[in-house]
Structures are given as C-alpha cells and as structure tokens.
Amino acid sequence: MATDLVSASHSAASGAARKRRRFGWDDPSPAFYTEDAGLRFQPSSHLMMIPQHKSIVDAPQYSSCSQKLLAHQLAAPRKKSPPWQEDDKDGHFNFKLGDDLTSRYKILQKMGEGTFGRVLECWDRDSREIVAIKVIRSAEKYREAAMIEVDILRILSKHDRDGSRGCVQIRRWFDYRNHICIVFEKLGPSLFDFLKANDYRPFSVDLVREFGRQLLESVAYMHSLSLIHTDLKPENILLVSTEYTKVVDRKNTTKHSLYMKRVPKSSRVKLIDFGSTTYDKECSFSIVSTRHYRAPEVILGCGWSYPCDIWSVGCILVELCSVQFPLFTSRKLKLALPMLSVLADYMIAVVAKR
Structure with missing residues (x-):
C-alpha cells in the first residue's frame, strides 16, 4: 500500500x-x-x-469503441x-x-x-x-x-x-x-542520448546557441533562488519533445554515399536531477560536479559558489558543437587550448568575488 x-x-x-x-x-x-x-x-x-x-x-x-471500453472497465473485477x-x-x-x-x-x-x-x-x-x-x-x-x-x-x-x-x-x-x-x-531523451543515437554527429551552431540561451536562463532562475545545481552535464539536459526529422549530413555525404542525420524538431530543453542541488549558504570545500564538468576552483579546493554552474555550461556547449567527450583530456589538448584564456579570465573573476 x-x-x-x-x-x-x-x-x-x-x-x-x-x-x-x-x-x-x-x-x-x-x-x-x-x-x-x-x-x-x-x-x-x-x-x-x-x-x-x-x-x-x-x-x-476511438469514439467507435468508447462504449465497449467503458463497459469493460465497469464490469471488470x-x-x-x-x-x-x-x-x-x-x-x-x-x-x-x-x-x-x-x-x-x-x-x-x-x-x-x-x-x-x-x-x-x-x-x-x-x-x-x-x-x-x-x-x-x-x-x-x-x-x-x-x-x-x-x-x-x-x-x-x-x-x-x-x-x-x-x-x-x-x-x-x-x-x-x-x-x-x-x-x-514525461520528457524526451537527454542531449547525450540524442547524440549517441545520432552516431555522435554534432548539433548545428544555431541549435547549440539556442540550447545555451535556455541553459543560462534556467541556471539564472535557480541562482535567483540561491540554488546551485552543481551537476550540469549533457545527461541532465532533456529535450522536451521526442520528435525529430532527418536531413542530409552534408559534411559526411559524398558522391557515392548519402548520409542522413537526426535533427530535433523542437529545441526546447529542461534541466533534471536536482539531487545534488544545494543552497549558496551551504557551499563548502567538498567535491561536486561530474569530473569532466568540474570547475577549476572545485578541483583546486578553493571553495565554490554560483560560477561552478557557469563553467559546466561552457564545457557542455563546446562538447555539443564538437562532440568531443570529454572536453579536457590529454589527447584533446589542442582542442582545449583555446579554452585556457577563458579559464584564466574565469579564475580571475572567481577570485575577484571573494
């Protein structure tokens, strides 16, 4: 019961x-x-x-069967x-x-x-x-x-x-x-699951830009309530709709072979999994976030706050465009190098708020 x-x-x-x-x-x-x-x-x-x-x-x-279905429901023990x-x-x-x-x-x-x-x-x-x-x-x-x-x-x-x-x-x-x-x-698949089903073909820049706008608005809404998600990643971002259409993948299509890729019909997304969410006043020096989306101040044990969510959003958007999972690894250092200047500015901003 x-x-x-x-x-x-x-x-x-x-x-x-x-x-x-x-x-x-x-x-x-x-x-x-x-x-x-x-x-x-x-x-x-x-x-x-x-x-x-x-x-x-x-x-x-279903009007033709409504009477039968209703009678069946009433009669069934x-x-x-x-x-x-x-x-x-x-x-x-x-x-x-x-x-x-x-x-x-x-x-x-x-x-x-x-x-x-x-x-x-x-x-x-x-x-x-x-x-x-x-x-x-x-x-x-x-x-x-x-x-x-x-x-x-x-x-x-x-x-x-x-x-x-x-x-x-x-x-x-x-x-x-x-x-x-x-x-x-009930929502649709996560961004990660959609990419996986799409043979890890990246989203278009325009679509990623729209995802980014929604993510930042959702994070700003949480921050306005003094809440920090602390576990943002593609698996925790779900498309609202399950519908998609197939278009020609011009990047991989050749004269001898035609490749198709999936594109979601709706760009609307929502955040899920608030099991790790905490209030700003409850922040500490503990380790939060999934490793590949973990902000530098968390890794260095400097204490964390709202900016750790923004760092995770940045990692996610780069991955959605490039389909490099995870972004920061030794094998993908060349891709990560352009982010180092962003990292420096980010750390300066974090320290300045203290």
Missing part, C-alpha cells in the same frame, strides 16, 4: 504518515485499446499519440494488491513490465537507472497521461537525499507555475513499499 504524500512537505514527512484508503488494483488501463475493440495493449510509443489530460474514450478516433517482491541486493525496486505502482500507475518500461534508483515510464490512470517516476533505492541515505530533492523541486515549481523556467516539473511524490517515488512530467 502506498502512503499518499502529495501535499505533504519534507518537514511533515518526519511525523506520522497520513495513509489513504486502500484502492483496488489493476484497473483496466486506457493503454489497452485497438482501433476496433479498444482492448489490446499497445507499446508506449503508441501512447504518445494520446491527447494528454483527456480520456482516450473521448478522443474522436478489481484485482488484489500485487505480491510483495524483495528488493535486489542494492536496494533497487524489483518490477515487471505491466505491473502496477499503486493502483494509479501502470509500469510501461524502464527509462533509466542510476546510483539513486530507477526511472520508470508509467501510465497515470487519473490524469490520463504518461509520466516518468523516479523510484529511489530503499537505503536510508538515498531516501533522505530524495526528500531533499523533493524540497528543491517543490521550491522550483512554486515559483514556476507554467513550467517556462526550464526545470523539470514535479507532479507529486509518495512512499511505496519503502521507496520514495517522485512523479515527473
């Missing part, structure tokens, strides 16, 4: 948990449909075509709670595709996995949309870190009601079988 903590704050989480009433399990999902009978399961890629915040039975293309499954040896949540994560969410696929836990793509039966749910490992230290991230996400959302500031939006969170689960809006 899940404890509904949608409106609870982190401060209230330490008190007695308020439990909701027990629901039935495995309601027939709107994900189960065909154009004819509306009862066959389709993969998540098909679900992306469903209008968000709208029941599928209201969609014009509710199933018992899924059997308890032990976590794996590392405390990750065990699941099977098609399982329920509470009676509200149906697991469609695994989107990713990291040190913190797993991200699952789920169908939200209440809001009739696909969401991404970050399921944190059951170890206490990860649960505590997750609650800090929830606090940060709620602050970011509080001052960004329309989601225009470029930070992923939290929908709600809950505690399910000793796992903190954070529900997010």
Whole structure:
C-alpha cells in the first residue's frame, strides 16, 4: 500500500504518515485499446499519440469503441494488491513490465537507472497521461537525499507555475513499499542520448546557441533562488519533445554515399536531477560536479559558489558543437587550448568575488 504524500512537505514527512484508503488494483488501463475493440495493449510509443489530460474514450478516433471500453472497465473485477517482491541486493525496486505502482500507475518500461534508483515510464490512470517516476533505492541515505530533492523541486515549481523556467516539473511524490517515488512530467531523451543515437554527429551552431540561451536562463532562475545545481552535464539536459526529422549530413555525404542525420524538431530543453542541488549558504570545500564538468576552483579546493554552474555550461556547449567527450583530456589538448584564456579570465573573476 502506498502512503499518499502529495501535499505533504519534507518537514511533515518526519511525523506520522497520513495513509489513504486502500484502492483496488489493476484497473483496466486506457493503454489497452485497438482501433476496433479498444482492448489490446499497445507499446508506449503508441501512447504518445494520446491527447494528454483527456480520456482516450473521448478522443474522436476511438469514439467507435468508447462504449465497449467503458463497459469493460465497469464490469471488470478489481484485482488484489500485487505480491510483495524483495528488493535486489542494492536496494533497487524489483518490477515487471505491466505491473502496477499503486493502483494509479501502470509500469510501461524502464527509462533509466542510476546510483539513486530507477526511472520508470508509467501510465497515470487519473490524469490520463504518461509520466516518468523516479523510484529511489530503499537505503536510508538515498531516501533522505530524495526528500531533499523533493524540497528543491517543490521550491522550483512554486515559483514556476507554467513550467517556462526550464526545470523539470514535479507532479507529486509518495512512499511505496519503502521507496520514495517522485512523479515527473514525461520528457524526451537527454542531449547525450540524442547524440549517441545520432552516431555522435554534432548539433548545428544555431541549435547549440539556442540550447545555451535556455541553459543560462534556467541556471539564472535557480541562482535567483540561491540554488546551485552543481551537476550540469549533457545527461541532465532533456529535450522536451521526442520528435525529430532527418536531413542530409552534408559534411559526411559524398558522391557515392548519402548520409542522413537526426535533427530535433523542437529545441526546447529542461534541466533534471536536482539531487545534488544545494543552497549558496551551504557551499563548502567538498567535491561536486561530474569530473569532466568540474570547475577549476572545485578541483583546486578553493571553495565554490554560483560560477561552478557557469563553467559546466561552457564545457557542455563546446562538447555539443564538437562532440568531443570529454572536453579536457590529454589527447584533446589542442582542442582545449583555446579554452585556457577563458579559464584564466574565469579564475580571475572567481577570485575577484571573494
């Protein structure tokens, strides 16, 4: 059973948990449909075509099967709670595709996995949309870190009601079988994953310029709230849309062979992963950021603040143009040399602020 903590704050989480009433399990999902009978399961890629915040039975293309689907939903008996499954040896949540994560969410696929836990793509039966749910490992230290991230996400959302500031939006969170689960809006692939799927062909300068503008605006928004992300990298920048088009790759195309490359249809991006985000007043001499995007003052142990995010943004933009991962290595020293003057100016600016 899940404890509904949608409106609870982190401060209230330490008190007695308020439990909701027990629901039935495995309601027939709107994900189960065909154009004819509306009862066959389709993969998540098909679900992306469903209008968000709208029941599928209201969609014009499914009007012919709406009555059958509704009757099936009303007549189907509710199933018992899924059997308890032990976590794996590392405390990750065990699941099977098609399982329920509470009676509200149906697991469609695994989107990713990291040190913190797993991200699952789920169908939200209440809001009739696909969401991404970050399921944190059951170890206490990860649960505590997750609650800090929830606090940060709620602050970011509080001052960004329309989601225009470029930070992923939290929908709600809950505690399910000793796992903190954070529900997010569903976004597209990360910039790194897009480049990887595109055979590491670089983005155009114009597109990188647009990415840079959005990144700087998002970072400025966080800094205005005295928050420092501290872990900016291509993996933590997601395209909002999954759609892309294919164009001729003129750089690699020859008379005898034609090469195509993917270009995202929308340049809009959002920041994710605020698990390492901290307040400026809490800054210290600790090591932060992924190594290849780590600012010089962090490496030298000089203490860090807002500029460490700006350094990471600079590294990211150069990589997106050149597809040199990582930027600063001995083999790529020639590429890194033009950045040395920037490094010098950067360090002077950091020292001047002290």
